[in-house]
Amino acid sequence: MDASSFPDELSIATPASARGTEAAGVFLEIRGIAPWVGKVDSGEQQQLEPGPAARPAPAIVYVRSPLARRYRLTLRRDGTAVATIPVRGNEREARRFVDQHQEWLERARERQAKRPRAAEVWTVGTPVLWRGAMHAIRLAVGGEKPQVSVAADVFRVATLEGDLRPTLEAHFARRARIELPARAWELAAETGVDLKSVSVRNQRARWGSCSAGGAVSLNWRLVQTPDTVRDYIVYHELMHLREMNHGERFWARVAEVCPGWREAERWLKRHGGLLGL
Numbered sequence: 015m016d017a018s019s020f021p022d023e024l025s026i027a028t029p030a031s032a033r034g035t036e037a038a039g040v041f042l043e044i045r046g047i048a049p050w051v052g053k054v055d056s057g058e059q060q061q062l063e064p065g066p067a068a069r070p071a072p073a074i075v076y077v078r079s080p081l082a083r084r085y086r087l088t089l090r091r092d093g094t095a096v097a098t099i100p101v102r103g104n105e106r107e108a109r110r111f112v113d114q115h116q117e118w119l120e121r122a123r124e125r126q127a128k129r130p131r132a133a134e135v136w137t138v139g140t141p142v143l144w145r146g147a148m149h150a151i152r153l154a155v156g157g158e159k160p161q162v163s164v165a166a167d168v169f170r171v172a173t174l175e176g177d178l179r180p181t182l183e184a185h186f187a188r189r190a191r192i193e194l195p196a197r198a199w200e201l202a203a204e205t206g207v208d209l210k211s212v213s214v215r216n217q218r219a220r221w222g223s224c225s226a227g228g229a230v231s232l233n234w235r236l237v238q239t240p241d242t243v244r245d246y247i248v249y250h251e252l253m254h255l256r257e258m259n260h261g262e263r264f265w266a267r268v269a270e271v272c273p274g275w276r277e278a279e280r281w282l283k284r285h286g287g288l289l290g291l
Protein backbone atom coordinates (compact mmCIF):
# COMPACT_ATOMS: atom_id res chain seq x y z
CA MET A 15 0.00 0.00 0.00
CA ASP A 16 2.04 2.92 1.17
CA ALA A 17 5.60 3.49 0.20
CA SER A 18 8.60 3.09 2.34
CA SER A 19 10.10 6.32 3.43
CA PHE A 20 11.97 7.98 0.69
CA PRO A 21 14.77 10.13 2.06
CA ASP A 22 13.21 13.34 0.87
CA GLU A 23 9.98 12.52 2.57
CA LEU A 24 11.19 11.28 5.88
CA SER A 25 9.27 13.05 8.49
CA ILE A 26 11.46 15.41 10.37
CA ALA A 27 11.09 16.28 13.97
CA THR A 28 11.12 19.71 15.46
CA PRO A 29 14.40 20.54 17.16
CA ALA A 30 12.75 19.89 20.49
CA SER A 31 11.29 16.49 19.71
CA ALA A 32 14.27 15.43 17.63
CA ARG A 33 16.25 14.57 20.73
CA GLY A 34 16.20 10.89 21.37
CA THR A 35 13.92 9.97 18.52
CA GLU A 36 15.45 10.39 15.16
CA ALA A 37 13.23 7.76 13.65
CA ALA A 38 10.81 8.24 10.84
CA GLY A 39 7.90 8.28 13.16
CA VAL A 40 8.39 11.59 14.85
CA PHE A 41 5.56 13.79 13.79
CA LEU A 42 4.43 17.17 14.81
CA GLU A 43 0.93 17.50 15.98
CA ILE A 44 -1.68 20.10 16.58
CA ARG A 45 -4.17 19.05 19.16
CA GLY A 46 -7.78 19.93 19.58
CA ILE A 47 -8.67 20.44 15.96
CA ALA A 48 -12.13 19.80 14.68
CA PRO A 49 -12.46 16.59 12.72
CA TRP A 50 -12.12 17.07 9.04
CA VAL A 51 -15.09 15.67 7.21
CA GLY A 52 -15.22 14.87 3.56
CA LYS A 53 -13.62 12.83 0.88
CA VAL A 54 -9.98 11.92 1.09
CA ASP A 55 -8.00 12.94 -1.93
CA SER A 56 -5.19 10.52 -1.49
CA GLY A 57 -2.04 11.47 -3.24
CA GLU A 58 -3.47 14.54 -4.84
CA GLN A 59 -1.16 17.47 -4.55
CA GLN A 60 -2.00 21.10 -4.66
CA GLN A 61 0.63 23.64 -5.41
CA LEU A 62 -0.61 26.47 -3.32
CA GLU A 63 2.41 28.67 -3.21
CA PRO A 64 4.48 28.08 -6.31
CA GLY A 65 7.42 30.20 -5.23
CA PRO A 66 10.45 30.27 -7.49
CA ALA A 67 13.32 27.89 -6.79
CA ALA A 68 15.42 30.90 -5.85
CA ARG A 69 15.38 32.51 -2.46
CA PRO A 70 12.16 34.48 -1.97
CA ALA A 71 9.20 32.24 -1.06
CA PRO A 72 10.09 28.54 -1.28
CA ALA A 73 7.21 26.35 -2.36
CA ILE A 74 5.06 24.61 0.17
CA VAL A 75 2.88 21.81 -1.06
CA TYR A 76 -0.10 20.72 0.99
CA VAL A 77 -0.90 17.05 0.68
CA ARG A 78 -3.80 15.23 2.20
CA SER A 79 -2.94 11.75 3.40
CA PRO A 80 -5.44 9.11 4.41
CA LEU A 81 -2.63 7.41 6.33
CA ALA A 82 -1.38 10.37 8.29
CA ARG A 83 -2.67 10.87 11.78
CA ARG A 84 -0.85 14.11 12.44
CA TYR A 85 0.27 17.24 10.70
CA ARG A 86 3.73 16.76 9.35
CA LEU A 87 6.26 18.96 7.72
CA THR A 88 8.96 17.49 5.51
CA LEU A 89 11.55 18.92 3.22
CA ARG A 90 12.10 17.29 -0.12
CA ARG A 91 15.45 17.14 -1.76
CA ASP A 92 14.33 19.56 -4.44
CA GLY A 93 13.76 22.13 -1.72
CA THR A 94 9.99 21.80 -1.67
CA ALA A 95 8.45 21.69 1.77
CA VAL A 96 5.56 19.28 2.05
CA ALA A 97 2.88 19.79 4.67
CA THR A 98 0.86 16.65 5.21
CA ILE A 99 -2.73 17.09 6.27
CA PRO A 100 -4.02 14.13 8.24
CA VAL A 101 -7.31 12.44 7.61
CA ARG A 102 -9.11 14.60 10.11
CA GLY A 103 -7.19 17.79 9.53
CA ASN A 104 -7.77 20.85 7.42
CA GLU A 105 -5.75 23.24 5.36
CA ARG A 106 -6.20 26.20 7.65
CA GLU A 107 -4.63 24.27 10.53
CA ALA A 108 -1.93 22.99 8.22
CA ARG A 109 -1.01 26.56 7.30
CA ARG A 110 -0.85 27.55 10.92
CA PHE A 111 1.27 24.52 11.60
CA VAL A 112 3.67 25.54 8.84
CA ASP A 113 3.82 29.11 10.15
CA GLN A 114 4.72 27.84 13.58
CA HIS A 115 7.62 25.85 12.22
CA GLN A 116 9.25 28.34 9.88
CA GLU A 117 12.41 28.39 11.93
CA TRP A 118 12.73 24.63 11.80
CA LEU A 119 12.17 24.74 8.06
CA GLU A 120 14.96 27.25 7.57
CA ARG A 121 17.34 25.11 9.55
CA ALA A 122 16.32 22.02 7.60
CA ARG A 123 17.07 23.87 4.37
CA GLU A 124 20.49 24.85 5.69
CA ARG A 125 21.25 21.27 6.65
CA GLN A 126 20.10 20.05 3.27
CA ALA A 127 22.35 22.48 1.44
CA LYS A 128 25.35 20.92 3.18
CA ARG A 129 24.57 17.34 2.23
CA PRO A 130 26.64 15.56 -0.41
CA ARG A 131 25.19 15.39 -3.90
CA ALA A 132 25.80 12.99 -6.71
CA ALA A 133 27.89 14.13 -9.65
CA GLU A 134 25.72 15.07 -12.63
CA VAL A 135 28.00 13.67 -15.26
CA TRP A 136 29.91 10.44 -14.73
CA THR A 137 33.31 9.90 -16.31
CA VAL A 138 36.31 7.75 -15.45
CA GLY A 139 37.39 8.92 -12.00
CA THR A 140 33.97 10.07 -10.80
CA PRO A 141 33.10 8.60 -7.42
CA VAL A 142 29.71 6.91 -7.46
CA LEU A 143 27.69 5.16 -4.83
CA TRP A 144 27.70 1.42 -5.39
CA ARG A 145 26.75 -1.25 -2.88
CA GLY A 146 26.82 1.13 -0.01
CA ALA A 147 30.11 2.93 -0.54
CA MET A 148 31.64 5.55 -2.82
CA HIS A 149 33.89 4.08 -5.49
CA ALA A 150 35.63 5.86 -8.34
CA ILE A 151 34.81 4.64 -11.83
CA ARG A 152 37.98 2.97 -13.17
CA LEU A 153 39.10 1.88 -16.57
CA ALA A 154 38.98 -1.89 -16.72
CA VAL A 155 41.57 -3.68 -18.81
CA GLY A 156 40.93 -6.70 -20.96
CA GLY A 157 38.02 -7.42 -23.24
CA GLU A 158 37.58 -6.21 -26.77
CA LYS A 159 35.07 -3.54 -25.97
CA PRO A 160 35.70 -0.70 -23.56
CA GLN A 161 34.72 -1.44 -20.02
CA VAL A 162 34.90 0.21 -16.65
CA SER A 163 34.87 -1.12 -13.13
CA VAL A 164 33.14 0.11 -10.03
CA ALA A 165 34.55 -1.65 -7.00
CA ALA A 166 34.62 -5.36 -7.91
CA ASP A 167 32.05 -5.09 -10.68
CA VAL A 168 32.95 -4.68 -14.33
CA PHE A 169 30.57 -3.05 -16.80
CA ARG A 170 30.77 -2.84 -20.54
CA VAL A 171 30.30 0.58 -22.11
CA ALA A 172 29.85 1.51 -25.74
CA THR A 173 32.38 4.29 -25.48
CA LEU A 174 34.47 6.00 -22.84
CA GLU A 175 33.62 9.38 -24.28
CA GLY A 176 30.92 11.53 -22.79
CA ASP A 177 28.64 10.80 -19.87
CA LEU A 178 28.88 7.23 -18.59
CA ARG A 179 25.97 7.70 -16.23
CA PRO A 180 23.06 6.51 -18.40
CA THR A 181 24.96 3.36 -19.35
CA LEU A 182 26.12 2.60 -15.82
CA GLU A 183 22.73 3.27 -14.30
CA ALA A 184 21.22 0.89 -16.83
CA HIS A 185 23.75 -1.72 -15.72
CA PHE A 186 22.91 -1.07 -12.07
CA ALA A 187 19.20 -1.41 -12.79
CA ARG A 188 19.81 -4.68 -14.61
CA ARG A 189 21.67 -6.07 -11.60
CA ALA A 190 18.84 -4.87 -9.40
CA ARG A 191 16.23 -6.74 -11.42
CA ILE A 192 18.13 -9.95 -10.71
CA GLU A 193 19.24 -9.36 -7.15
CA LEU A 194 16.37 -7.54 -5.48
CA PRO A 195 13.57 -10.04 -6.23
CA ALA A 196 15.86 -12.88 -5.13
CA ARG A 197 16.46 -11.12 -1.83
CA ALA A 198 12.78 -10.28 -1.37
CA TRP A 199 11.75 -13.92 -1.84
CA GLU A 200 14.45 -14.96 0.60
CA LEU A 201 13.28 -12.55 3.29
CA ALA A 202 9.63 -13.40 2.66
CA ALA A 203 10.47 -17.03 3.33
CA GLU A 204 12.43 -16.06 6.41
CA THR A 205 9.58 -14.02 7.85
CA GLY A 206 6.78 -16.25 6.60
CA VAL A 207 5.08 -13.42 4.74
CA ASP A 208 2.77 -14.38 1.91
CA LEU A 209 4.48 -12.53 -0.91
CA LYS A 210 2.86 -12.87 -4.34
CA SER A 211 5.12 -10.94 -6.68
CA VAL A 212 8.11 -8.63 -6.74
CA SER A 213 8.84 -5.99 -9.32
CA VAL A 214 11.79 -3.65 -9.64
CA ARG A 215 11.07 -0.16 -10.81
CA ASN A 216 12.60 3.14 -11.60
CA GLN A 217 10.71 5.01 -8.94
CA ARG A 218 11.56 8.63 -8.51
CA ALA A 219 9.91 9.21 -5.21
CA ARG A 220 9.93 6.03 -3.21
CA TRP A 221 12.14 3.17 -2.16
CA GLY A 222 9.43 0.61 -2.28
CA SER A 223 5.73 0.06 -2.22
CA CYS A 224 3.29 -2.76 -1.89
CA SER A 225 -0.29 -3.68 -2.62
CA ALA A 226 -2.83 -5.35 -0.41
CA GLY A 227 -2.74 -8.26 -2.84
CA GLY A 228 0.82 -9.12 -1.85
CA ALA A 229 2.79 -7.43 -4.62
CA VAL A 230 5.94 -5.58 -3.64
CA SER A 231 7.78 -3.06 -5.82
CA LEU A 232 11.34 -2.06 -5.12
CA ASN A 233 13.43 0.82 -6.37
CA TRP A 234 16.41 -0.41 -8.40
CA ARG A 235 18.62 2.12 -6.64
CA LEU A 236 18.57 -0.14 -3.61
CA VAL A 237 21.51 -1.99 -5.19
CA GLN A 238 23.51 1.17 -4.57
CA THR A 239 22.75 1.22 -0.85
CA PRO A 240 24.37 -0.95 1.83
CA ASP A 241 22.89 -4.42 2.13
CA THR A 242 21.46 -3.56 5.53
CA VAL A 243 19.54 -0.64 4.06
CA ARG A 244 18.25 -2.70 1.14
CA ASP A 245 17.12 -5.39 3.54
CA TYR A 246 15.37 -2.85 5.73
CA ILE A 247 13.30 -1.59 2.82
CA VAL A 248 12.39 -5.14 1.86
CA TYR A 249 11.41 -5.95 5.44
CA HIS A 250 9.45 -2.69 5.61
CA GLU A 251 7.36 -3.60 2.59
CA LEU A 252 6.92 -7.19 3.72
CA MET A 253 5.65 -6.03 7.10
CA HIS A 254 3.14 -3.81 5.29
CA LEU A 255 1.61 -6.99 3.94
CA ARG A 256 0.72 -7.65 7.56
CA GLU A 257 0.04 -4.10 8.69
CA MET A 258 -1.08 -1.73 5.98
CA ASN A 259 -0.23 1.41 7.91
CA HIS A 260 2.55 3.10 9.81
CA GLY A 261 1.05 2.52 13.21
CA GLU A 262 2.74 1.23 16.33
CA ARG A 263 2.05 -2.38 15.50
CA PHE A 264 3.64 -1.93 12.11
CA TRP A 265 6.86 -0.49 13.56
CA ALA A 266 6.95 -3.18 16.22
CA ARG A 267 6.86 -5.81 13.49
CA VAL A 268 9.60 -4.02 11.58
CA ALA A 269 11.77 -3.79 14.70
CA GLU A 270 11.28 -7.48 15.34
CA VAL A 271 12.57 -8.62 11.96
CA CYS A 272 14.97 -5.73 11.37
CA PRO A 273 16.38 -4.39 14.63
CA GLY A 274 18.67 -1.98 12.75
CA TRP A 275 15.86 -0.16 10.97
CA ARG A 276 16.57 3.19 12.61
CA GLU A 277 20.16 3.22 11.38
CA ALA A 278 18.91 2.28 7.93
CA GLU A 279 16.47 5.20 7.96
CA ARG A 280 19.26 7.50 9.06
CA TRP A 281 21.50 6.28 6.29
CA LEU A 282 18.80 6.93 3.71
CA LYS A 283 18.24 10.38 5.09
CA ARG A 284 21.90 11.28 4.92
CA HIS A 285 22.83 9.66 1.65
CA GLY A 286 19.73 9.95 -0.47
CA GLY A 287 21.34 12.82 -2.37
CA LEU A 288 24.13 10.56 -3.53
CA LEU A 289 21.64 8.38 -5.30
CA GLY A 290 20.95 11.19 -7.68
CA LEU A 291 17.29 11.36 -6.92
Ligand SMILES: [Zn+2]
Nearest residue numbers: 016017018019
Ligand atom coordinates in the same frame (compact mmCIF):
# COMPACT_ATOMS: atom_id res chain seq x y z
ZN1 LIG B 1 5.71 2.19 4.78
